Amino acid sequence: MTRRGPSTELIHHPFRAPDGWDAVPVPVHKASTMLFKDTAQLNTPRTRDGISYRYGLPGTPTTYTLAARIATLEHAEHCVLTPSGLAAITLTSLAFLAPGDEVLLPDNAYGQNRHISNGLLRRLGIAHRFYDPLDVPAFEAMLSDRTKLVWLEAAGSVTLEFPDLIGLLRACRARGVRTALDNTWGAGLAFNAFDLLPDREPGFGADLSMQALTKYASGGADVLMGAVCTRDIALHRELVAMHENLGYGLGQNDVEAVLRGLPTIALRYRAQDAATRDLARWMQGRPEVARVFHPALPGSPGHEHWRALTTEAGCLFAALFKPAYAPARLDAFVDALTCFGIGYSWAGPMSLAVPHEMSRSRSLGLSWTAEEGGTLVRFAIGLEEVEDLRADLAQAFEVLSR
Numbered sequence: 210m211t212r213r214g215p216s217t218e219l220i221h222h223p224f225r226a227p228d229g230w231d232a233v234p235v236p237v238h239k240a241s242t243m244l245f246k247d248t249a250q251l252n253t254p255r256t257r258d259g260i261s262y263r264y265g266l267p268g269t270p271t272t273y274t275l276a277a278r279i280a281t282l283e284h285a286e287h288c289v290l291t292p293s294g295l296a297a298i299t300l301t302s303l304a305f306l307a308p309g310d311e312v313l314l315p316d317n318a319y320g321q322n323r324h325i326s327n328g329l330l331r332r333l334g335i336a337h338r339f340y341d342p343l344d345v346p347a348f349e350a351m352l353s354d355r356t357k358l359v360w361l362e363a364a365g366s367v368t369l370e371f372p373d374l375i376g377l378l379r380a381c382r383a384r385g386v387r388t389a390l391d392n393t394w395g396a397g398l399a400f401n402a403f404d405l406l407p408d409r410e411p412g413f414g415a416d417l418s419m420q421a422l423t424k425y426a427s428g429g430a431d432v433l434m435g436a437v438c439t440r441d442i443a444l445h446r447e448l449v450a451m452h453e454n455l456g457y458g459l460g461q462n463d464v465e466a467v468l469r470g471l472p473t474i475a476l477r478y479r480a481q482d483a484a485t486r487d488l489a490r491w492m493q494g495r496p497e498v499a500r501v502f503h504p505a506l507p508g509s510p511g512h513e514h515w516r517a518l519t520t521e522a523g524c525l526f527a528a529l530f531k532p533a534y535a536p537a538r539l540d541a542f543v544d545a546l547t548c549f550g551i552g553y554s555w556a557g558p559m560s561l562a563v564p565h566e567m568s569r570s571r572s573l574g575l576s577w578t579a580e581e582g583g584t585l586v587r588f589a590i591g592l593e594e595v596e597d598l599r600a601d602l603a604q605a606f607e608v609l610s611r
């Protein structure tokens with residue numbers, strides 16, 4: 210056969226590696242173009258729900274493998290992956306809300322979920338209101354025929370109030386209102402979002418569970434990704450349809466990084482949980498600190514709801530400093546830390562500390578804010594040795610009291 214030009218020979222190269230390669234890592238499949246065997250295959254309509262080998266955008270075998278593993282982690286049946294946790298929130302809200310509807314969010318919802326409700330959703334004619342996640346009767350009174358989606362978060366962002374998840378879900382179920390849980394904190398490990406009362410009421414749980422895989426699933430502080438899981442095929446189909454409309458695609462190297470993080474997720478979660486409790490309790494004993502927010506600490510808001518559901522508590526706590534310590538002094542405290550980075554995202558290897566001015570990110574003034582005042586620092590504990598973290602905090606307290 211005559212040899213064609215070098216580009217043609219290389220692009221149409223006939224070699225195919227033989228079958229039989231089998232290894233622990235999932236192969237990384239990358240594509241925009243999918244090749245059809247012939248035009249007959251090209252003209253065959255898609256079959257399986259959410260899995261389509263026609264174009265690279267919806268996913269590749271690597272993506273679908275990760276989606277199946279996240280569904281298992283979440284005790285779900287179906288999963289769609291998104292380019293970030295925020296993209297998963299937006300996907301869920303757009304899939305299940307239409308003009309004239311109302312969505313309810315907990316007052317301690319993830320900040321960007323508040324933001325899209327105030328901006329994008331409002332512009333589409335979708336109303337929203339915030340509820341106190343610890344006040345079920347007040348929440349029940351807010352449900353109306355317009356309520357088409359309720360967001361839940363356990364524990365809530367920054368201040369980690371643990372909601373009465375069972376009470377809130379019961380109220381939604383009684384009215385047939387769809388529920389979506391931001392399950393980034395629990396990661397599918399702390400509790401089963403779809404089966405919260407397995408002995409008494411099998412299958413009692415949220416309709417949808419969303420996660421920022423950016424956090425625990427990745428574990429590396431290097432990837433942005435999200436997921437929405439469900440047990441209900443009809444809801445999954447709606448998510449897949451909206452996912453296509455939005456044109457969400459994923460970088461396969463990112464998918465590979467999350468596949469690599471998953472085998473250690475439970476070990477990391479528990480190790481970070483143990484170190485976090487240790488440091489949260491130690492912080493409680495510091496004279497500079499008025500209050501520590503951590504769901505496993507008695508007295509932390511919603512502690513009893515946490516205890517009814519799980520024994521696990523992840524890597525976050527927040528310390529409310531006494532009002533005597535002005536925000537500028539707390540900035541100096543955070544700047545003095547050497548084992549803690551200053552930055553967002555969490556559940557990666559490096560511990561983080563961020564001061565939060567809460568008045569800007571709450572609408573209702575959750576019960577504790579009225580009593581106290583003072584500045585809050587949110588800590589995310591990484592994988593460093595806990596004694597090094599404690600020593601670092603102790604030396605920063607010296608700076609604070611100077």
Ligand SMILES: *Cc1c(COP(=O)(O)O)cnc(C)c1O
Pocket residue numbers: 293294295296319366391393394421422423424433434435554
């Ligand atoms: C980080 C986070 C998100 C968003 O994830 P990104 O991947 O950063 O967009 C959503 N919800 C919670 C609770 C988070 O902590």
